[in-house]
Amino acid sequence: MSRINQGNHISIPMPVALVGALVDGRPNFLAVGWVSRVNHQPPMLAVALNKQHHTPKGIIENGTFSVCFPNVAMEQVTDYCGIVSGRKADKGGLFELFYGETGTAPMIAECPLNIECKLVQTVELPSNNLYIGEIVSGYSAERYLTAGKPDFKKLDPLLLTMPDNTYWRLGESVGKAWKDGVTLKNQLEENNAQV
């Protein structure tokens, strides 16, 4: 099989988020694709932000930040938040805001899922800093839930791929985790027992 070297600037389907912080007392948001859960207990996530951005100043100032997940209907305004700097535009004014337990992590009422974090560690990398936050709480409006839990078809999250710079919607469900592999596990164990 031919394998073609794709160089080292590779990205994968990324959940797009608006990372929020109070910068000099003013709510600001930055569109990011580099966000992931990183610790199970206590629950933590990390966001990797270019050092030149405006939002990190607010994360350091307050020791708090938000990670707000827009839906597909918010594609245009989300993209705008990735194009224009908070130094030049009042991005907080684009949304209905609310605050949670920390009181200093601005969250977006229009986003179907909002997470507020306390900063626990900053990892300095060459061009980006990785901000690791302990998750204080997540918030969703009732219309995005089924049986009290986030329903991702209702959330309709926005995904991003690079280098084609394309936004995507979540497609159909194709299976269940920690379950569909059990059939294969049983088959393989049966085969081994017969050898």
Add this chain to the structure above:
Amino acid sequence: MSRINQGNHISIPMPVALVGALVDGRPNFLAVGWVSRVNHQPPMLAVALNKQHHTPKGIIENGTFSVCFPNVAMEQVTDYCGIVSGRKADKGGLFELFYGETGTAPMIAECPLNIECKLVQTVELPSNNLYIGEIVSGYSAERYLTAGKPDFKKLDPLLLTMPDNTYWRLGESVGKAWKDGVTLKNQLEENNAQV
């Protein structure tokens, strides 16, 4: 608007990967959802692995690891790699393997996108360790490319959400990044000019 507190164990749509390493000389793979790009230049990514797993031993031993992205057709074998430990099963034997520049990061021919990394930093967190790797190269077979670049509809990557533990396919494209926000930027600037 009512907002319902979802506690702090929140996940978002995650690209599922098989993280590979040579453990005591034997290729092993672990299914993970906590993977993200973290640095622009040089390109880096990070994977967050529970400290009890078998694969981290190999990452530390060799200072290299792979991040292999399965497609939807590999859903069952991927889930299996998240259920069974490499201490008990030969997971490397499930795949056709190949190696790249590092020579010690096992990659999976069946995966439409494989990335090999050199370990640059380990961040210790309470229950997980975050392994930050510089991306040496990414590899795709020609059938997954369009005009020489990864085509994510052809790649058909596997996504995971929690706490519903559901695998998903990528849906339809809904827009272009660093482009669709420009219309809104122009409108807002025109409005401001008129005030």
